[in-house]
Amino acid sequence: MAIFDVSGYKKYCELREQILPAGLTHLVDRTNHYNFGTKTQEFAVPPGVDPSGFLKSCNHDGGVCIEMNHGTTTLAFKFKHGVIVAVDSRASAGNYLASKDANKVIEINSYLLGTMSGSAADCQHWERLLAKECRLYRLRNNHRISVAAASKLLSNMMLGYRGMGLSMGSMICGWDKQGPGLYYVDDNGTRLSGRMFSTGCGNSYAYGVVDSGYREDMTVEEAYELGRRGITHATHRDAYSGGVVNMYHMREDGWIKVCKDDVSELIHRYRKGMF
Amino acid sequence: MALQDICNFQSVFEDRLTTEYPAVPHGKKIPSNYVSGLPFSNNKSLFHFYIPVAEYLDESPIQFGQISTVQNCSAVSSEDPFLTSSSLPTCLPFASSQSVPLPFPMAHGTTTLAFMFQGGVMAAADTRSSCSGLVACPASQKILPIHSHLVGLTSGTSADCALWKRILARELRLYQLRHGRRLSTSGAAKLLSHMLHPFKGTELCVAATLCGWDGGEQKNFVDSTNAKVSLAKDERFSFSQQCSIRKKMNLSGPRLFYVCSDGTRLRGMLFSVGSGSPYAYSILDQGVHWGLTVDEAKSIAREAVYRATYRDAYSGNCVDMYHITSKGWTRRNREDLKEEYYREKERRKHEKTERRDVAFSD
Numbered sequence: 001m002a003i004f005d006v007s008g009y010k011k012y013c014e015l016r017e018q019i020l021p022a023g024l025t026h027l028v029d030r031t032n033h034y035n036f037g038t039k040t041q042e043f044a045v046p047p048g049v050d051p052s053g054f055l056k057s058c059n060h061d062g063g064v065c066i067e068m069n070h071g072t073t074t075l076a077f078k079f080k081h082g083v084i085v086a087v088d089s090r091a092s093a094g095n096y097l098a099s100k101d102a103n104k105v106i107e108i109n110s111y112l113l114g115t116m117s118g119s120a121a122d123c124q125h126w127e128r129l130l131a132k133e134c135r136l137y138r139l140r141n142n143h144r145i146s147v148a149a150a151s152k153l154l155s156n157m158m159l160g161y162r163g164m165g166l167s168m169g170s171m172i173c174g175w176d177k178q179g180p181g182l183y184y185v186d187d188n189g190t191r192l193s194g195r196m197f198s199t200g201c202g203n204s205y206a207y208g209v210v211d212s213g214y215r216e217d218m219t220v221e222e223a224y225e226l227g228r229r230g231i232t233h234a235t236h237r238d239a240y241s242g243g244v245v246n247m248y249h250m251r252e253d254g255w256i257k258v259c260k261d262d263v264s265e266l267i268h269r270y271r272k273g274m275f
Numbered sequence: 276m277a278l279q280d281i282c283n284f285q286s287v288f289e290d291r292l293t294t295e296y297p298a299v300p301h302g303k304k305i306p307s308n309y310v311s312g313l314p315f316s317n318n319k320s321l322f323h324f325y326i327p328v329a330e331y332l333d334e335s336p337i338q339f340g341q342i343s344t345v346q347n348c349s350a351v352s353s354e355d356p357f358l359t360s361s362s363l364p365t366c367l368p369f370a371s372s373q374s375v376p377l378p379f380p381m382a383h384g385t386t387t388l389a390f391m392f393q394g395g396v397m398a399a400a401d402t403r404s405s406c407s408g409l410v411a412c413p414a415s416q417k418i419l420p421i422h423s424h425l426v427g428l429t430s431g432t433s434a435d436c437a438l439w440k441r442i443l444a445r446e447l448r449l450y451q452l453r454h455g456r457r458l459s460t461s462g463a464a465k466l467l468s469h470m471l472h473p474f475k476g477t478e479l480c481v482a483a484t485l486c487g488w489d490g491g492e493q494k495n496f497v498d499s500t501n502a503k504v505s506l507a508k509d510e511r512f513s514f515s516q517q518c519s520i521r522k523k524m525n526l527s528g529p530r531l532f533y534v535c536s537d538g539t540r541l542r543g544m545l546f547s548v549g550s551g552s553p554y555a556y557s558i559l560d561q562g563v564h565w566g567l568t569v570d571e572a573k574s575i576a577r578e579a580v581y582r583a584t585y586r587d588a589y590s591g592n593c594v595d596m597y598h599i600t601s602k603g604w605t606r607r608n609r610e611d612l613k614e615e616y617y618r619e620k621e622r623r624k625h626e627k628t629e630r631r632d633v634a635f636s637d
Contacts, residue, residue, distance in 0.1 A: 205557040237553065
């Protein structure tokens with residue numbers, strides 16, 4: 001077709017032969033579509049399949065509706081002594097609680113953490129892919145990847161599949177040469193740097209608590225308490241959040257896991273007049 | 276028609292212009308002195324509610340999406356507005372209006388909250404009226420006093436809320452005149468809930484929180500406040516014990532009810548309604564307990580509304596606060612939250628410079 005010629009589009013098999021000589025094509029990782037330095041981006045979607053069209057047809061009223069629910073609460077904030085990351089641990093499938101002890105923080109390396117909210121499968125897959133890319137970067141360039149670059153990688157992965165039904169809301173937290181870093185990355189491709197984020201359907205409850213109690217010069221203990229409170233109050237009001245509070249503290253020398261507290265005990269401490 | 280005979284339609288129709296009071300103690304409707312069709316004509320049955328006639332809506336200059344294809348319905352309703360109320364789902368003129376889009380989408384953005392504590396009921400709300408992206412009024416009033424000891428917080432469509440609040444106020448006043456005592460908050464909530472019931476399934480949207488103090492006679496009031504004050508001080512009592520003690524005491528005291536146009540009617544200690552409510556809920560959950568002082572309660576309510584306006588786009592501008600006690604409601608001056616925002620910004624900047632000074636001095 002004429003447009004192929006004009007835009008320089010090459011079929012995947014042609015590209016592959018250019019990059020690798022014909023005997024070694026079996027070494028190419030078919031699912032690894034994101035390569036540094038290639039001219040065209042390849043997406044692991046078979047030709048002829050149109051996920052975004054299919055999804056649009058699913059969103060009609062009265063028809064089958066595929067609802068993407070972000071049933072969780074995660075929060076992260078930067079303060080004087082680093083970054084606090086706190087998540088709940090409930091995994092729900094509609095009204096069924098699939099797990100009360102799900103792990104929603106992925107430890108990418110000792111200086112990078114990623115949180116997960118949205119579809120569990122999407123989050124786990126893409127963040128593990130991000131972990132692989134970060135490791136490859138470290139091996140190729142002999143220095144750790146920055147938080148900004150890691151979040152940009154994830155964001156570009158999301159943009160490649162935009163509109164095709166991915167559901168992921170993640171926060172990439174780390175400490176690099178610029179100091180503590182916190183980025184929010186979304187399945188729409190949104191990538192925002194900020195001081196405080198909260199994702200999931202319990203996020204509004206967490207925002208109220210953390211906005212109210214946040215001070216730049218908090219001590220470490222106060223920050224731990226604030227993170228715990230945020231998740232606890234969100235799990236109290238939101239039906240899709242619960243379980244335990246998993247809290248991490250990102251410091252200059254790496255992250256530490258602070259606690260794993262059951263919210264049903266924490267709520268007794270925080271709601272004075274309730275019981 | 277047989278149905279007409281059963282519900283005494285003809286006799287009711289003839290009685291329309293009389294001003295006789297029904298002997299039934301539960302008569303909720305006022306006798307009509309006007310000639311033309313009007314909201315609540317008198318009839319002796321408990322649950323007869325007026326449904327506006329379709330033609331009236333067709334003649335309206337603003338075609339608000341009510342389509343006139345409900346021909347069969349309009350023919351029926353012109354004859355007997357009372358009968359249509361008993362066969363509600365099929366004949367309601369609004370029922371088929373969803374196929375025509377409204378001129379602008381209705382959006383319900385607000386933050387209102389109310390909680391009970393030992394000093395009465397504290398109610399707070401923001402003042403922004405939004406219309407899907409446009410701030411229609413930055414100084415609207417969402418807390419409407421109904422009578423001296425009852426205040427209603429409204430959320431949902433402003434027009435619906437204002438109208439229903441007035442209807443409720445009128446009905447409560449009539450009750451007071453007929454029976455010589457105020458209707459309890461629980462009764463008012465029940466009344467509102469039953470009045471809204473015929474409109475279930477239509478696009479009416481009213482979510483009201485009724486905050487009131489059910490007064491007893493003077494003697495009761497004295498006993499109850501003394502008992503409450505001593506309870507508040509003695510926090511060794513667990514909350515459930517406090518509850519049962521309070522229940523035993525008497526039926527007067529603060530009351531809080533949430534009534535919604537979909538039929539919900541809930542009694543509780545703490546409610547927050549609106550798009551900004553999740554943000555407010557977490558602040559309230561942290562701080563509200565029975566033993567609060569009045570000043571603490573005011574500051575918590577203010578902080579909760581402020582946090583909701585901070586994050587929610589549909590809430591903002593100012594905060595209104597009402598405090599209901601046994602003596603009635605008192606209103607605090609309307610406070611612009613912009614000031615609070617700037618104060619907080621100053622505080623954060625101050626903290627940051629302090630931090631930098633400390634770092635430099637090291």
